[in-house]
Amino acid sequence: MDIYTIDDASAGAVAQLMAAIKPDWWDYQGAASQLREETLLARLVGWYLGEDPEHPKGWLLCAEFPGYKYLSIENLGYDANGVFVMEEPLEPLLRRAEAHAREKGLRNIKYVIGSTGMSCHGRPLRDYAGELADLRSLGRAHYDFFYGQGFRPAGFLPNCYGENYHGIIMIKSL
Numbered sequence: 001m002d003i004y005t006i007d008d009a010s011a012g013a014v015a016q017l018m019a020a021i022k023p024d025w026w027d028y029q030g031a032a033s034q035l036r037e038e039t040l041l042a043r044l045v046g047w048y049l050g051e052d053p054e055h056p057k058g059w060l061l062c063a064e065f066p067g068y069k070y071l072s073i074e075n076l077g078y079d080a081n082g083v084f085v086m087e088e089p090l091e092p093l094l095r096r097a098e099a100h101a102r103e104k105g106l107r108n109i110k111y112v113i114g115s116t117g118m119s120c121h122g123r124p125l126r127d128y129a130g131e132l133a134d135l136r137s138l139g140r141a142h143y144d145f146f147y148g149q150g151f152r153p154a155g156f157l158p159n160c161y162g163e164n165y166h167g168i169i170m171i172k173s174l
Contacts, residue, residue: 006046011035017056021084060093071101073111087145115166
């Protein structure tokens with residue numbers, strides 16, 4: 001597969017993929033807005049995989065934060081024959097994002113994953129440093145994949161996905 005840039009011409013096809021493969025997260029309008037809206041604080045940049053430009057199979061959307069010298073992975077996904085996945089098929093896009101970050105002089109890549117399948121899930125967080133030191137994957141393939149790619153847990157966003165459903169901030173130093 002080849003990698004293509006998400007731009008005004010291709011954003012509609014990627015938004016359609018996002019809404020089709022994970023409709024509980026995005027409808028078409030919400031996906032299209034997220035792919036193209038930029039703020040003064042961050043610049044959106046993204047890439048997608050496909051056999052050709054008109055048929056995306058997976059995407060990775062990031063936000064550049066040049067003031068903080070990091071690239072943030074905002075969302076990603078891959079259509080594995082109708083199944084939404086966020087691991088191995090996206091590795092080429094992760095490598096592309098890392099190369100982009102290095103080209104821009106950025107020093108870190110950040111990604112926030114949910115606590116499902118992790119030792120901290122389903123209960124209040126107490127001592128964050130202790131929780132971080134004791135954090136374990138309970139067979140969470142997504143966490144294990146990103147850990148294998150060099151991302152390390154660096155903190156929490158408590159209850160960000162619901163009560164006792166935490167965000168785990170993962171950082172990869174470049």
